[in-house]
Amino acid sequence: MSDGDGRTRRRGEELIRAIHAAALAEVREVGVGRLTMDGIARRAATPRSTLYRRWSDPVEVLLDALYHSHPVEEPTPGADDLRGDLIQALRLMVEWAFSPAGLAVAGILTDPGSAARMSEALQEKVFAVRGGTFTATVLRHYAERGHFPAERLTWVVLDLGEALVTKWVIDKGCPPGEAELADIVDQAILPAIGLSGG
Amino acid sequence: MSDGDGRTRRRGEELIRAIHAAALAEVREVGVGRLTMDGIARRAATPRSTLYRRWSDPVEVLLDALYHSHPVEEPTPGADDLRGDLIQALRLMVEWAFSPAGLAVAGILTDPGSAARMSEALQEKVFAVRGGTFTATVLRHYAERGHFPAERLTWVVLDLGEALVTKWVIDKGCPPGEAELADIVDQAILPAIGLSGG
DNA sequence: CAACTAAGCTACAGTTGTGTATCTAATTCT
DNA sequence: AGAATTAGATACACAACTGTAGCTTAGTTG
Numbered sequence: 001m002s003d004g005d006g007r008t009r010r011r012g013e014e015l016i017r018a019i020h021a022a023a024l025a026e027v028r029e030v031g032v033g034r035l036t037m038d039g040i041a042r043r044a045a046t047p048r049s050t051l052y053r054r055w056s057d058p059v060e061v062l063l064d065a066l067y068h069s070h071p072v073e074e075p076t077p078g079a080d081d082l083r084g085d086l087i088q089a090l091r092l093m094v095e096w097a098f099s100p101a102g103l104a105v106a107g108i109l110t111d112p113g114s115a116a117r118m119s120e121a122l123q124e125k126v127f128a129v130r131g132g133t134f135t136a137t138v139l140r141h142y143a144e145r146g147h148f149p150a151e152r153l154t155w156v157v158l159d160l161g162e163a164l165v166t167k168w169v170i171d172k173g174c175p176p177g178e179a180e181l182a183d184i185v186d187q188a189i190l191p192a193i194g195l196s197g198g
Numbered sequence: 199m200s201d202g203d204g205r206t207r208r209r210g211e212e213l214i215r216a217i218h219a220a221a222l223a224e225v226r227e228v229g230v231g232r233l234t235m236d237g238i239a240r241r242a243a244t245p246r247s248t249l250y251r252r253w254s255d256p257v258e259v260l261l262d263a264l265y266h267s268h269p270v271e272e273p274t275p276g277a278d279d280l281r282g283d284l285i286q287a288l289r290l291m292v293e294w295a296f297s298p299a300g301l302a303v304a305g306i307l308t309d310p311g312s313a314a315r316m317s318e319a320l321q322e323k324v325f326a327v328r329g330g331t332f333t334a335t336v337l338r339h340y341a342e343r344g345h346f347p348a349e350r351l352t353w354v355v356l357d358l359g360e361a362l363v364t365k366w367v368i369d370k371g372c373p374p375g376e377a378e379l380a381d382i383v384d385q386a387i388l389p390a391i392g393l394s395g396g
Numbered sequence: 397c398a399a400c401t402a403a404g405c406t407a408c409a410g411t412t413g414t415g416t417a418t419c420t421a422a423t424t425c426t
Numbered sequence: 427a428g429a430a431t432t433a434g435a436t437a438c439a440c441a442a443c444t445g446t447a448g449c450t451t452a453g454t455t456g
Contacts, residue, residue: 009403009452031310033231038443047404052445109368110308112229156362156385163365167357170307170364187354191389207422207433236413245434250415 010046019044019051020065024100027062032104032111035062059114062104069101075134077141082195085138086185087178090161093134094175097165135161135189148193157192164188208244217242217249218263222298225260230302230309233260257312260302267299273332275339280393283336284383285376288359291332292373295363333359333387346391355390362386 010018022044027035035058041048055061073096075089096102108114136158143150164184168176176184190196208216220242225233233256239246253259271294273287294300306312334356341348362382366374374382388394 007453011401011403011453015403029310031229031231031308033229033233033309034311035231036443037445047406048444049405049446050403053402106308107310110229110304111231112227113232115371152385154381154385156381159362159365159369160358160386163361164354164357166365166368167361171357173313183352183354187350187352188358188386188390191392191394192386194389194394196389196392205423209423209431209433213433234413235415245436246414247416247435248433251432255414 015046015050016054019046019061020068021100023058023061023065024069024104027104027107028100032059032062032107032114035059037061059117062108062114063117066101066104069099072096072133075137077138082138082142082147083185083190085141086135086161086189087181089134089138090165090176090181090184093162093165094181097169098175139189139193148195152193157189160189160192161185213244213248214252217244217259218266219298221256221259221263222267222302225302225305226298230257230260230305230312233257235259257315260306260312261315264299264302267297270294270331273335275336280336280340280345281383281388283339284333284359284387285379287332287336288363288379288382291360291363292379295367296373337387337391346393350391355387358386358390359383
């Protein structure tokens with residue numbers, strides 16, 4: 001699609017995708033704080049001038065990369081299986097969190113310099129996702145169908161799964177496995193909505 | 199103890215405390231990634247040479263500052279009030295998390311460059327604390343006294359409170375208030391240990 | 397094929413941070 | 427009081443990154 005044909009010079013879309021990828025890789029390696037135009041350019045094997053033609057600083061590049069990253073897959077609650085659907089929702093969250101985009105967002109959220117700029121353009125796209133559309137989608141689905149009282153859909157309950165996954169990742173530095181996701185659902189979410197095991 | 203007397207030049211302990219404070223202030227403002235000897239020195243109003251005499255790079259200074267920061271207050275479970283003690287434990291956690299040391303640790307944990315070095319010397323002092331000694335202390339206390347079955351002390355239950363506080367802080371950027379702490383205890387922790395309201 | 401666009405290359409001056417070194421003078425110790 | 431420390435004030439060469447600018451040339455478009 002891009003390599004191997006006679007061309008020696010990338011342009012447009014292709015080049016930009018390479019730069020986006022470079023920005024995400026770079027932030028993963030050095031963190032948002034040490035992100036530089038130079039580093040991104042070097043990694044993308046393109047001159048800095050190409051970057052400056054489009055963006056004014058490294059965080060701009062990163063935000064643009066995030067904006068163009070694949071959207072997060074949404075959980076699609078299915079066949080009357082609340083427990084299974086919750087686990088699946090958390091699985092999707094983990095998958096996203098360890099994607100280049102997810103890791104970049106994590107970095108941005110704790111960076112004093114860029115946390116503010118995040119609010120502007122990206123809240124719609126990235127924040128909405130991060131805010132907890134994973135288990136919340138599933139929980140709302142089953143509450144509407146009367147599997148448990150809708151009054152239990154408080155912020156605590158809606159955040160529970162994502163919060164525990166996040167803490168695991170921070171503590172352990174690696175994604176939780178199937179067993180841990182099941183633990184979270186069985187020992188925290190289900191009890192909190194009054195379904196202590198079934 | 200230090201200001202106002204005739205002295206014009208800080209030495210030893212006093213100077214070091216100023217440098218530690220500068221490092222913590224600096225990391226709060228620019229993040230771990232942009233921490234520099236220069237920045238710390240400027241903020242502490244001391245020449246860089248003074249820093250290099252003791253530390254070899256900015257992260258060393260920061261780790262040393264953390265090591266010498268006040269230890270976290272531990273929750274002391276008291277008069278047969280599980281709910282109140284849990285809320286108090288979370289209150290202590292929030293207090294620590296928003297202290298200079300807490301903010302610095304948060305920054306370090308998500309910085310690719312310094313996350314590794316953290317493991318070495320500081321795991322004992324700072325990690326142990328962060329790992330969740332807040333609600334865990336309280337929960338173990340009451341489990342031992344038979345207020346609820348000890349089998350429910352799983353990692354999920356022990357992390358629940360801290361996880362939800364952390365998520366609140368990341369999402370909202372501000373400390374949770376009393377109402378939120380109560381929500382966490384009432385809607386997540388107590389149900390998870392089988393005490394759904396009383 | 398000609399004209400245009402935009403990537404690639406190189407250079408440059410300016411800024412910030414790095415380590416090191418040297419000298420001075422304030423504070424402490426004996 | 428005199429000696430030993432050690433903070434404070436420079437200064438320096440080096441490196442990385444910044445923006446900007448000029449030029450060349452590959453690729454696209456009419």
